[in-house]
Amino acid sequence: MDVLLLAVELIGTFAFAVSxxxxxxxxxxxxxxxxxxxxxxxxGGGVARDVLIGYGPPLALQNPIYLAPVLLAVVLVLTxxxxxxxLRRTLLVFDAVGLSLFCLTGTVIAWEAGLTELAxxxxxxxxxxxxxxxxxxxxxxxxxxxxxxxxxxVPAMLGAVLAVTALSLELSLLWAGPGIALVVFTLRMISLRxxxxxxxAGRTFRDSGADSARGAGSETE
Amino acid sequence: MDVLLLAVELIGTFAFAVSxxxxxxxxxxxxxxxxxxxxxxxxGGGVARDVLIGYGPPLALQNPIYLAPVLLAVVLVLTxxxxxxxLRRTLLVFDAVGLSLFCLTGTVIAWEAGLTELAxxxxxxxxxxxxxxxxxxxxxxxxxxxxxxxxxxVPAMLGAVLAVTALSLELSLLWAGPGIALVVFTLRMISLRxxxxxxxAGRTFRDSGADSARGAGSETE
Amino acid sequence: MDVLLLAVELIGTFAFAVSxxxxxxxxxxxxxxxxxxxxxxxxGGGVARDVLIGYGPPLALQNPIYLAPVLLAVVLVLTxxxxxxxLRRTLLVFDAVGLSLFCLTGTVIAWEAGLTELAxxxxxxxxxxxxxxxxxxxxxxxxxxxxxxxxxxVPAMLGAVLAVTALSLELSLLWAGPGIALVVFTLRMISLRxxxxxxxAGRTFRDSGADSARGAGSETE
Numbered sequence: 001m002d003v004l005l006l007a008v009e010l011i012g013t014f015a016f017a018v019s020x021x022x023x024x025x026x027x028x029x030x031x032x033x034x035x036x037x038x039x040x041x042x043x044g045g046g047v048a049r050d051v052l053i054g055y056g057p058p059l060a061l062q063n064p065i066y067l068a069p070v071l072l073a074v075v076l077v078l079t080x081x082x083x084x085x086x087l088r089r090t091l092l093v094f095d096a097v098g099l100s101l102f103c104l105t106g107t108v109i110a111w112e113a114g115l116t117e118l119a120x121x122x123x124x125x126x127x128x129x130x131x132x133x134x135x136x137x138x139x140x141x142x143x144x145x146x147x148x149x150x151x152x153x154v155p156a157m158l159g160a161v162l163a164v165t166a167l168s169l170e171l172s173l174l175w176a177g178p179g180i181a182l183v184v185f186t187l188r189m190i191s192l193r194x195x196x197x198x199x200x201a202g203r204t205f206r207d208s209g210a211d212s213a214r215g216a217g218s219e220t221e
Numbered sequence: 222m223d224v225l226l227l228a229v230e231l232i233g234t235f236a237f238a239v240s241x242x243x244x245x246x247x248x249x250x251x252x253x254x255x256x257x258x259x260x261x262x263x264x265g266g267g268v269a270r271d272v273l274i275g276y277g278p279p280l281a282l283q284n285p286i287y288l289a290p291v292l293l294a295v296v297l298v299l300t301x302x303x304x305x306x307x308l309r310r311t312l313l314v315f316d317a318v319g320l321s322l323f324c325l326t327g328t329v330i331a332w333e334a335g336l337t338e339l340a341x342x343x344x345x346x347x348x349x350x351x352x353x354x355x356x357x358x359x360x361x362x363x364x365x366x367x368x369x370x371x372x373x374x375v376p377a378m379l380g381a382v383l384a385v386t387a388l389s390l391e392l393s394l395l396w397a398g399p400g401i402a403l404v405v406f407t408l409r410m411i412s413l414r415x416x417x418x419x420x421x422a423g424r425t426f427r428d429s430g431a432d433s434a435r436g437a438g439s440e441t442e
Numbered sequence: 443m444d445v446l447l448l449a450v451e452l453i454g455t456f457a458f459a460v461s462x463x464x465x466x467x468x469x470x471x472x473x474x475x476x477x478x479x480x481x482x483x484x485x486g487g488g489v490a491r492d493v494l495i496g497y498g499p500p501l502a503l504q505n506p507i508y509l510a511p512v513l514l515a516v517v518l519v520l521t522x523x524x525x526x527x528x529l530r531r532t533l534l535v536f537d538a539v540g541l542s543l544f545c546l547t548g549t550v551i552a553w554e555a556g557l558t559e560l561a562x563x564x565x566x567x568x569x570x571x572x573x574x575x576x577x578x579x580x581x582x583x584x585x586x587x588x589x590x591x592x593x594x595x596v597p598a599m600l601g602a603v604l605a606v607t608a609l610s611l612e613l614s615l616l617w618a619g620p621g622i623a624l625v626v627f628t629l630r631m632i633s634l635r636x637x638x639x640x641x642x643a644g645r646t647f648r649d650s651g652a653d654s655a656r657g658a659g660s661e662t663e
Contacts, residue, residue, distance in 0.1 A: 024588075030640035032595045033588040036571075047494070052268070054277045056496045061561045078641070119282045129257075133359065138575065140584045142361040146245075146254040153253045198251035199299070273489070275498045340503045350478075354580065363582040367466075367475040374474045419472035420520070 004174065005105060006065075009046065012101030013060075014069035016131045017042030018094040021077035023139055026091075031078060038070045040138055042098075045130035049106050049123050053113045092192060095132055095144065099152070100184035103128035103159035104177055111167050120167075124160030129153055148200065150192040159184040225395065226326060227286075230267065233322030234281075235290035237352045238263030239315040242298035244360055247312075252299060259291050261359055263319075266351035270327050270344050274334045313413060316353055316365065320373070321405035324349035324380035325398055329388070338385050345381030350374055369421065371413040380405040446616065447547060448507075451488065454543030455502075456511035458573045459484030460536040463519035465581055468533075473520060480512045482580055484540075487572035491548050491565050495555045534634060537574055537586065541594070542626035545570035545601035546619055550609070559606050566602030571595055590642065592634040601626040 020041030024034035043060040050058035060066040076082040082090065106127025110120040129145050129152065136143040145152050159180050166176040190196075241262030245255035264281040271279035281287040297303040303311065327348025331341040350366050350373065357364040366373050380401050387397040411417075462483030466476035485502040492500035502508040518524040524532065548569025552562040571587050571594065578585040587594050601622050608618040632638075 025642070027584075027588070028590060028642060029588045030590045030642055032593065032640050033590070036587055036595060051272055051493055051496075052278055052282060054272070054275070054496070057494055057557060057561060061494060061557070061564060064558075064560045067560075115278060115282070116285075118285045118288075119278060122282060137359060137361075138579060138585060139588070140361070140579075140582070142248075143359060145257055146248070146250045146360070148249060148251045148254070151253065153257060198253050200246070200249060200251055272493055273499055273503060275493075275496070336499060336503070337506075339506045339509075340499060343503060358580060358582075361582070363469075364580060366478055367469070367471045367581070369470060369472045369475070372474065374478060419474050421467070421470060421472055 005108060006063075008101050008177070009059075009105045010065065010069050012098045012105060013042040013046070013066060014073055015042075015094045015101065016045070016098035016135070017070045017073035018077065018082060019091050019098065019132065020135045021073045022082070022091040022094070023135060023141075025077055025083075027139055029139075031074065034074050034077065035070065037135055037139060038073050039067075041131045041135035042066075042070050042073065043131065044134035045102050045106065045127040045132075046109075048130040048134075049109065049127040052123060052126065053110060053115070055113065059109075089192075093189070096185050096188040096192075098131065099128050099156055099188060100159060100181040102131070103156040103184060104163050104173075104181055107160045107163040108167070108173065111164070117164050117168065120164050121157065121160040124163060125153060125156050128156035128159070148197055149195055150188070151196055151198055152188065154198070155184040155187040155191075158187065226329060227284075229322050229398070230280075230326045231286065231290050233319045233326060234263040234267070234287060235294055236263075236315045236322065237266070237319035237356070238291045238294035239298065239303060240312050240319065240353065241356045242294050243303070243312040243315070244356060244362075246298055246304075248360055250360075252295065255295050255298065256291065258356055258360060259294050260288075262352045262356035263287075263291050263294070264352065265355035266323050266327065266348040266353070267330075269351040269355075270330065270348040273344060273347065274331060274336070276334065280330075310413075314410070317406050317409040317413075319352065320349050320377055320409060321380060321402040323352070324377040324405060325384050325394075325402055328381045328384040329394065332385070332388050338389065341385050341388075342378065342381040345384060346374060346377050349377035349380070369418055370416055371409070372417055372419060373409065375419070376405040376408040376412075379408065447550060448505075450543050450619070451501075451547045452507065452511050454540045454547060455484040455488070455508060456515055457484075457536045457543065458487070458540035458577070459512045459515035460519065460524060461533050461540065461574065462577045463515045464524070464533040464536070465577060465583075467519055467525075469581055471581075473516065476516050476519065477512065479577055479581060480515050481509075483573045483577035484508075484512045484515070485573065486576035487544050487548065487569040487574070490572040490576075491551065491569040494565060494568065495552060495557070497555065501551075531634075535631070538627050538630040538634075540573065541570050541598055541630060542601060542623040544573070545598040545626060546605050546615075546623055549602045549605040550615065553606070553609050559610065562606050562609075563599065563602040566605060567595060567598050570598035570601070590639055591637055592630070593638055593640060594630065596640070597626040597629040597633075600629065 017038040020038035021034050024037045029037065043066060047058040047060055103124045107120050107124030110123035115123065133143045133145055162180045166173060238259040241259035242255050245258045250258065264287060268279040268281055324345045328341045328345030331344035336344065354364045354366055383401045387394060387401070459480040462480035463476050466479045471479065485508060489500040489502055545566045549562045549566030552565035557565065575585045575587055604622045608615055
């Protein structure tokens with residue numbers, strides 16, 4: 001089971017690392033920047049989870065194998081074997097794969113550390129959305145999680161809740177895991193395709209629509 | 222006393238969470254983005270403090286009650302019960318309440334963890350300004366702490382120093398606490414109202430004022 | 443030796459703190475913003491290293507002396523004793539000094555914490571590039587590490603690998619250290635002067651060059 005967990009971690013790392021390498025290519029970063037951005041996307045969520053759980057160095061630092069999927073992702077993007085298609089969906093597909101796997105592994109690893117159910121769900125979400133958020137923040141983009149088109153954190157939360165439920169019921173994640181990941185992935189991709197929107201977070205100023213678009217910097221003057 | 226500390230933490234969390242939800246509304250994020258940004262604003266400073274103190278999982282992960290003020294803030298902004306007024310001061314008022322409460326709780330929690338006076342002050346400041354900084358960085362804004370209009374970190378530092386002084390003198394924070402928070406809040410709000418400015422950090426190039434505004438990206442070419 | 447390590451840490455902290463204070467001046471931040479940005483630049487890499495190693499509070503919080511170089515840097519920039527020259531190289535020179543010293547101290551401190559060789563190298567790189575990355579992210583700039591002109595992380599990685607090699611061979615870092623730092627610094631400065639470029643991270647869309655420059659935000663719509 002631990003080998004299986006590691007395998008899923010590595011596949012998720014690869015998926016997010018590809019999303020980082022593709023973003024690096026799009027932003028015109030060089031190979032080293034690509035390695036750094038891919039590392040952050042692929043390993044950032046898990047590192048944040050391990051720091052929050054608070055035992056010793058993160059798994060990704062203890063086990064060199066975590067670097068393999070990052071380097072593979074960079075090479076595949078560098079050589080052009082993986083690239084943005086005309087449909088511009090490649091980054092989003094890999095991001096969705098990472099999301100669906102990391103909400104599982106994050107929850108399971110928090111569970112094994114003996115945290116409460118709620119903490120497991122929160123750390124599952126953190127693991128799932130953390131790497132992508134770091135990727136976007138460091139690349140000076142507004143994070144994908146805030147893109148109002150499609151749902152992002154909701155599938156991750158659903159996956160984490162389902163995983164905690166399965167763990168509580170002592171179901172075998174060998175069987176439940178793939179099903180949960182598939183649900184999360186499908187939900188994310190369908191939401192993008194159909195342009196699902198979650199309701200907006202509130203009303204902006206009624207008096208000046210133009211002003212409200214200018215963002216907080218100007219509003220707080 | 223511990224219940225009181227928790228109550229102050231929760232009120233501060235609520236205040237910062239409102240500032241996050243208002244910013245999410247202003248930026249056009251959806252409800253889920255609002256929950257994430259509010260969590261970051263409300264819980265980020267305390268989580269950073271707990272990670273830096275370095276014992277186990279952060280308080281906000283261990284105790285589910287911390288999520289309540291975040292969700293309440295999101296609901297109040299979503300339903301329009303709290304919104305940006307014409308004066309555009311709402312976000313800043315809630316931000317100031319959080320600032321004045323978190324410089325207290327951050328200092329007290331660091332003190333109870335047995336850190337030195339200086340470390341307590343630094344962690345008090347970190348708790349007070351951390352959540353707001355994360356909120357702004359993640360929303361791709363230049364953080365409020367760097368807005369040259371009004372003073373921000375200075376009141377937080379003053380509050381942390383006063384709190385450490387009170388703790389050293391074994392004064393009851395039951396009495397000293399509200400006074401300190403009031404001083405910090407008043408100082409922050411007056412500085413905004415009067416447009417106090419701290420002296421700028423240095424001179425820019427004399428030869429090209431236009432260039433200096435373009436920022437570091439272009440200067441380092 | 444421990445005193446020597448601390449001395450090198452403090453010099454590196456000073457160098458990065460100067461880079462932070464210069465950026466704060468350039469961005470028009472005030473003195474307090476300058477202290478915060480300088481602290482982040484000077485102390486951020488080491489704090490990240492200590493949090494990842496995962497023992498108690500970071501060195502910079504335990505030892506008040508770490509604040510001295512930060513305050514000195516702010517004062518020197520504030521008084522104009524240090525300022526951006528016409529050549530606009532000052533920030534980059536101090537940044538390079540910090541880079542060359544922190545890849546050493548980060549690696550040595552991780553080594554003394556008993557981590558594996560690879561983890562030492564990774565933490566050396568994190569220490570060296572972390573503070574500068576935080577400085578740029580918090581100031582809402584695209585981090586220097588992603589600037590395709592000149593090499594940045596490569597010299598840091600080389601320095602960390604050389605340091606681990608020296609530690610493995612039980613060489614005296616009293617002698618090897620200055621040599622390694624000089625190699626890293628020289629490599630960084632020459633790369634800037636000659637405009638070395640690492641190959642780009644991948645190809646962008648062939649069909650629309652103009653679109654690809656608009657960045658991820660628009661692509662993911």
